[in-house]
Amino acid sequence: MKEAPLWRFALRLWRDKRIERVCLRLQDEHGVPVAVLLTALWLSDAGRRPDPALGRRLLAYAEQFEADYLRPLRAVRRRAADGQGTVELKRQIQEAELEGERLLLEQLSRQAQAQPGGQSVSALSWLFVVVPEAGQCESLQAGLEELSALSESLAVSE
Template sequence: MDNEPTLWRFALGLWRDKNVERVCLRLQDDYGVPVATLLVALWLARGGRRPDAALGRRLSGHTERFEERYLRPLRAVRRRAAEDGAAELKRQIQEAELEGERLLLEQLAGLARTQPGEGTETALGWLLLVVPEVAQCEGLQALLEELAALSESRAASG
């Protein structure tokens, strides 16, 4: 993973694809899947890291705690400010939310560095590992498959 972009740079590059953004936000809003969990899974797959259940649980657990304590409250206040027409407040909260997401991804990258091994792994393998609820929901699996395909097509083209 030494020659790869940082997780944050990878996430920013991937987020430029409006289809990736759309699928990630649907997974977040419709199924409660944190975007950071999706991004770190795609980053690990891109780096050829073999899926590891224990690491997947640590990444998911850390993300869930961080989201619950910091990001969801910020997101709720940002949405409330938008509904109330408080554009400047919304913008400032959005900046804080983005900085929180950057810090979370930095922490996840640190946890992920413990995963050894190179190989050729698919994005879907990691996504299914970090989103275990997929077994109970066909719609969730379809979105994860779409996200994996988008990520892999971006990797192939650039």
């Protein structure tokens, strides 16, 4: 199976531990699906102009997918991590969780249908589109600003 460009993009970003840390903090502290953050960065990188309607659809889809599949897996994985003799179980759950993330990104990619826009688009503008409540929460806004700066510095360095 050929990997979707969004999946490759997400894997490349995820290698940077700073980006991983910020994404996980936004997920754990504010309930923002990591897949939506990575999709927003991908759309920005593709030069696609921010689209609030698309942002709402992406967020709604990701939140439902997370609630139905990923959060339950994550909870079981965390319980398995605390148990004795559950190392193999935790590994298998992690693999299922990763496959769920890949499937979610594949669906988001299809919905977004990102085509190169040929223009420079701020990562922060897309992040604010998919997380509109950021303007009402200082720590959420700061996290999105940090993620934007990290992703843009990573793009420049490559």
